[in-house]
Structures are given as C-alpha cells and as structure tokens.
Amino acid sequence: MKLLEIEDLSVSVLTEGGYVDIISGLSFSIRKGEIYGLCGESGCGKTVTALSILRLLGSNFHIKGSIFFSGANLLSIPEKEMRQIRGGEISIVFQEPMTSLNPVLKIGEQIGEMLEVQLKLKKKEVKDRVIELLKEVGFEDPERRYHQYPHQLSGGQRQRVLISMAIALNPKLIICDEPTTALDVASEWEILNLLLKLVKQRNMAMIFITHNLHIVERLCTRVGIMYLGRLIEEQKKDIFFERPLHPYSQGLLSSALIRGDELKPIKGTVPDLRNIPSGCKFHPRCDYVMDVCIKEEPKFVKTDNEGYVRCFLYGT
Amino acid sequence: MLSVRNLSKIYEVKKSVFAISSTKIKALDSVSFELKDGETLGVVGESGSGKSTLARCILLLERPDSGSIRFKGIDILKLKGKDFKSLRKEVQIVFQDPYSSLNPRKRVIDIISEPILNFSLEQKERIKERVTGILMSVGLDVSFMYKYPHEMSGGQRQRIAIARALATEPSLLVADEPVSSLDVSIQAQILSLLLEVKKKNRLSMIFISHDLNVVRFVSERIIVMFKGKVLEEGGRDEIFSNPLHPYTRMLIAYSKGEPMPVKIESGEGASCVYYQKCPYRIKRCISDQPVLFGTDGHKVACFLEGGN
The missing domain is CATH 3.40.50.300 (P-loop containing nucleotide triphosphate hydrolases)
Known part of the structure; x- marks a missing residue:
C-alpha cells in the first residue's frame, strides 16, 4: 500500500538572477514499512525534496506537482491541517543535532512541548510520556536526562533526543536527513540500529537521506539515486548493489569503493544548477554518451524487477 | 625516511x-x-x-x-x-x-x-x-x-x-x-x-x-x-584480515556492515583509553595502561592479546 506518493514534483527558487530549478519532474512513492534511501551528492535536491514534503520551504520557493499522503494532496491542504501532519503523521530528523535543539531549554521540556500542544496532555502525563520516550531511544537514566540541557549531551545522545521527538506522536512516516553525518563511527552505528528497531517496532516507513552508500546498503530496502534534481535510478536495495544500471550509479559505487577494489572515478564535476546541460543531465560526465543523449532527456522508464532508470542505454 | x-x-x-x-x-x-x-x-x-x-x-x-x-x-x-x-x-x-x-x-x-x-x-x-x-x-x-x-x-x-x-x-x-x-x-x-x-x-x-x-x-x-x-x-592486509584491538575490530566490522555489540557507557576514565567503549574490558584495564607490543609486522596495545 502506498503511503506517500510524489508525482511530477518541480521546485525552483527565486534568486537574483531569476528562477533556478532545483527539482524537476520528481516522482516516487513510499510504501508502508519500507526504508527508502534517497541518495546523491550535495546540491542534487535531496534535502529540498524532504522540505517540500513537509512544506517547510520559504516563500521564495516555487513548488509544482503533487504530494499525496493518505489520500490528501499536501501541497493544497490548508496550513492548519498541515500542522497536524507535521510531527503527527510525518516527522523529520535533521543532520545537525546541536542547532535543532534549543540550548536554553531542558531536554524534557523540549520533548514535552510538542505533546502538550498537539495532544493537550496534563503536565504530569507529559512527563511520564517523555520519560518513556527517552527510555525507548536507549537512555538508561531517563529521569536524569529529562533535566539536562543539550550542551550536557554528546552528539549521539542529542540525535537520540531528536529521534524521540520525531516518534513522540506516532507518525506513519519519518524522514531522516543525514542524521549521522556529524557523528563518530560508534555513535553512528548506534543511531542506525536504533532507527531500524523503531521503524520495525512502530511499523513506520522511513525516508533516509544520505550521500553515504555504505549506510544505504546497511539500512534501506529501496534506493533512489538523484542527480541535478532528478531521480536517475530507483531499485530494490539488493538489486541495486549487485547490478546498478545507470552509469552515474556505477560511478558512485566505484567511487565509494563498494564494488571491488578498483577506483574508477566519474570524470568532471557536478554542473552549476544555473547552467545545467542539455539532454541527459549526466551526458558531459558519461563514458557511454551517444548523440541522442545530448539532444534529448531520457524518460524514467521501468526496468525488470520493478525498478526505474533514466538512461538511453536501457531503451527510451 | x-x-x-x-x-x-x-x-x-x-x-x-x-x-x-x-x-x-x-x-x-x-x-x-x-x-x-x-x-x-x-x-x-x-x-x-x-x-x-x-x-x-x-x-x-x-x-x-x-x-x-x-x-x-x-x-x-x-x-x-x-x-x-x-x-x-x-x-x-x-x-x-x-x-x-x-x-x-x-x-x-x-x-x-x-x-x-x-x-x-x-x-x-x-x-x-x-x-x-x-x-x-x-x-x-x-x-x-x-x-x-x-x-x-x-x-x-x-x-x-x-x-x-x-x-x-x-x-x-x-x-x-x-x-x-x-x-x-x-x-x-x-x-x-x-x-x-x-x-x-x-x-x-x-x-x-x-x-x-x-x-x-x-x-x-x-x-x-x-x-x-x-x-x-x-601492514594493511594484516590489519584487515586479522584485526586484534577491539577498536580496530569494531571499525572493520562496521565498514563491512556486520552487526557487533558496541558498548558506550559514561563514567570516569580508566588507564586504557578505549576502556569506556570496550565490550571486552577486564579489571586490569582500569589500573594498568597497555603498551604497544608485537612484531614489526603487527603491533597492538591490549591486554586481551597478552600485552603488558
């Protein structure tokens, strides 16, 4: 069953030089209970995708397309309803745990605030719930943590606090935007294990945004690779890591030293969004470029095994 | 050099x-x-x-x-x-x-x-x-x-x-x-x-x-x-095929995507710098500091491997 369905999403931002397209014609869907890895290099539009789903983009962004969640189009419902969905139905964990927490409020108060506002619980009930949540995300001494401030916690602990806020209202979908990038290896491992456990126990779906393919391999059930605001490949996890189709996907796996010990870098650099190439957006960096790639942009076509790829090597 | x-x-x-x-x-x-x-x-x-x-x-x-x-x-x-x-x-x-x-x-x-x-x-x-x-x-x-x-x-x-x-x-x-x-x-x-x-x-x-x-x-x-x-x-191959220190083992297991217990507890420091995070710690790690020992090809600082 489809929980979230994004159809033909396009996002542009108004800059001094006019509108710049950040996302073009993005379509994908999330099913119940699945962990979708949204992957790509910086500037490919993964974070903007997340912010569009939650309608957190500023007024200088122009959004087209539709995002269906439980039957309603999130892009057209009134702000009042959207507030119920944020945190309640869809929640998000950001990358930088220090800037996402209020430095002058106690941990417990910050988690409790949302329960108070959204569920209208009494003070005592709120505290009990917060302690329970802190326990669930792996704190052994929740009572003490309740009264601590963010600066008294380590990076990994802060991220756990954010996760407890994200699950507090029992959302159906949790979006994680590079939640472990700022952490050391051991803490990263803990956080990933915790997320896996929570997704299973609470039967949530998760969109996991990352540039790290090693994490995708470990965590996700499906993978979507973005390049310059477009999905260029989407596959089930095992199939993707065994046989990536798009030349960009192949290059990424080789660059991240995942397949074999041979390093075959992708040539060139990611183009500026204000100056994107004609035809297939990857063609200036592609080793298999053909005439047609320069003139036309390939469509996102279905492959065997329920995957999709955007490349003329696999038909039009 | x-x-x-x-x-x-x-x-x-x-x-x-x-x-x-x-x-x-x-x-x-x-x-x-x-x-x-x-x-x-x-x-x-x-x-x-x-x-x-x-x-x-x-x-x-x-x-x-x-x-x-x-x-x-x-x-x-x-x-x-x-x-x-x-x-x-x-x-x-x-x-x-x-x-x-x-x-x-x-x-x-x-x-x-x-x-x-x-x-x-x-x-x-x-x-x-x-x-x-x-x-x-x-x-x-x-x-x-x-x-x-x-x-x-x-x-x-x-x-x-x-x-x-x-x-x-x-x-x-x-x-x-x-x-x-x-x-x-x-x-x-x-x-x-x-x-x-x-x-x-x-x-x-x-x-x-x-x-x-x-x-x-x-x-x-x-x-x-x-x-x-x-x-x-x-040596690189030696470290990767036969990691000895719990920390190295953790890093390698992690990079391969294997599950492995990681113990993180707060508390006061011990002599061994890795004590707080070590799943295999013993009493001696609190009082004594392990020194690097072994052959030229492979050295480790850990009591579990018989260090002093």
Missing part, C-alpha cells in the same frame, strides 16, 4: 573563560612509528584521536612537548634557521578544507609560484612554464593559471592545494583528510590523483583519514589511533 619516537603533545584547556584551573588533554601520547622510503602510511582515527596534531607536529607547525622526529636521519626538532627552512621544502602538507587553505586574494599562479620562488627553485622569467607543468600534473589546464580560489569548485581547489604541495618537489607528503570535505565522485578523483603523483614523484606519504575504506585503498601500512594513542599498527 621518517622515524617518530615517543611523541607527546599536551594541550591545556580551561573549562570556562574564568576558570583558574585547567585540564590537560593529551592530544598525542607517546606515539611512535616508522615510515620507509616510498611507503604510504595510513593513519586512521576519529575526531579527537590526535591524528591532525600528529600531522602538525611532523610539519613542525606545532612543537611537541617531548619525543623525537627524525627525518632522513636528522632530528628535525633541533633544526634552526636555514636548515629549518629547508625542511619545508622536503615535507609538504595537503589540508582537509580547500576553502580555507588557499589564500582567497591570490591567483593560482601566485599560490603555486610562491613556494618555488621562496626556495629559488626557478628563475622568475621561467616561472610560468614551471607552473603550467605542475598544473598539468594535477589534471588542470593553463586556463586555471589566473583564476582565484572562489572561481573554482572544491575538487579543483584541492587539486591546486596538491599542486602547491608538489611545487617544491618534496620527498614526504602529509595528507590530512584530503578528501573528506568533498563529494563522493570528486573524492575518487582526488584519491587517484594522489596515488598517481605519489608514484610519479616517488613520494612517501602519510595519509590521515577517519574513513577506513579510503585508508585501506591508499596505504601499505596502517596505524589506528584513539585519544592520542596508537592502539594498533601493521
């Missing part, structure tokens, strides 16, 4: 601006290793492990508190004046962040020619040719000569930083997390460039990174650091 003995560096850190007392943080604690001619030594560790302090000490950007560093047989900590300056020609560094390591007010030609002119390695009239040659060797063309850093991407800047390091024709290159601020596809480009210039210029290299996969790819020998101490040292 390089022999480092019992290198220690302690920083005093005040708890607050007004604090009278200060805590001592051992950034480096009796670090020893050898680097052979033409070899690449990988230094693995997370933030706070002292790996960057190690790099800064080898470059003498930071004076160690004790210990010795011998480069080609000379104790570089005793060098003064002219000899000290000539060390800079021999040992060069590539920093992590190409945005802050290049002077924003200088053009590429000025950045690269400065060390060349400084050591009088080329006449002024011929500097353009020299810089062109160096640019080519890092995969950039002549058109970059008059660009400023802000006109270039992160990957291109890192190529300029490598070009600057190569300009004095050093024999030892220290690369301190040279790819960690770059995107994956650019990381691979810079890594293969480093390997290429290393081979062509017959360099020895110290490659510092938190990423085990990257270190495995470039290094012949590896040292694993944690809180200023070397926990394990050995």
